[in-house]
Amino acid sequence: MQVALVTVGDELLAGDTVNTNASWLADQLTARGVAVERVTTVPDRVDDIAAVVGEYRDAYDAVLVTGGVGPTHDDVTMDGVAAAAGVDLVANGAALDYLTEHGGYAADDLTEGTTHLPAGARVINNPEGVAPGCVIDSVYVFPGVPAEMRAMFASVADEFAGAAPFVATVETPEPESTLLDRLAAVRERFDVTVGSYPGDHVRVKFTGTDEERVEAAAAWLRERVDPLDGAAADRTDGED
Template structure:
């Protein structure tokens, strides 16, 4: 299974917010045997989001889009996904009911804050999703996410994203496997080993140099577990192992 990740937000591109979501999703998906085919961060630009969603939905098994769900003018992700599939934005009654319930819970739990900030939510706007989308709502999130064909739309707040991903995690899987070989051999001396493993085995290989107290490593990956294991063993016999 090949998946593309799109994180949306001007605040990420400006450096005001660290993009931890992409790394977290990549690790979780890789653990499930998924291959991350693309990873992109783009601004809150409705046309740009729509273009990449449209292209990547056709090119890959699934696309995950994070960020830009909310009630401010720069939150355009859901509208962009609707544009990508030529769909209108509609309100499903059950989604609106859940949004209203979450608002009531917040008001009851935070009466002083609610009064102080004079929240005036447009429930129709908050609950709107691309037509015929499958809603994704969790206890951790206020704004709904959704699934449109093979495109999954999650919120940008890490806690909310993680809860929403976990609710659909079983829909992601694959047969990609990887093994890492620790080594103290300098990266510049690994050229022949990296070339040799590619020639002899049907695998992908990459080198990761030592950093701080961590040893370097050579990572071998593929879809045949036996081929990956054989390639990793071949590499291990030709590099210097840590003592």
């Protein structure tokens, strides 16, 4: 399963807000065996949202959109998603019922921003706030407030599944530039994905669907690099 993430908000592009939603969703989806192929941030503009969502809807199995959902003037994500799907925003009875019956809101106090969804959409109820999300075709829409988005994702998480990868890491104090020949060799010898991440030390990450192959690649490199003193040299995870 291949998906794209779209985060919406002028505040993200201006650096006023850290885009934790994208990294959290990517982590959750990857752990479920889903390949995240794109992460794109767009401003609070209907045309921009519609263009990106429309393009990604045609290219990937699912598109997850966060941000710009709610009652204020800059909450235009639903408008953009509706435009991408070629439908109008209409009153959603299921959203209204949930807000009045479970949220404790009076119908007269609710705005179109919290009760109108793209025509034909399935509502994703918001147990942590007022603004609902929705699913239309293969597009999933969530509010940008992290606590709300995470709770709502949990209700649809089982709709995203694949073969969870096995991961092993090797850490070394050697500079990344000195590892180039060995990284090239391990990539040639083993059919696994290899990532190299420098920082206080270099962490080399091996990923694949075959646990033995991932372990063998990590072991091969581990024998050929300086160990990281006082730290675990490797970690392997696998999930069904």
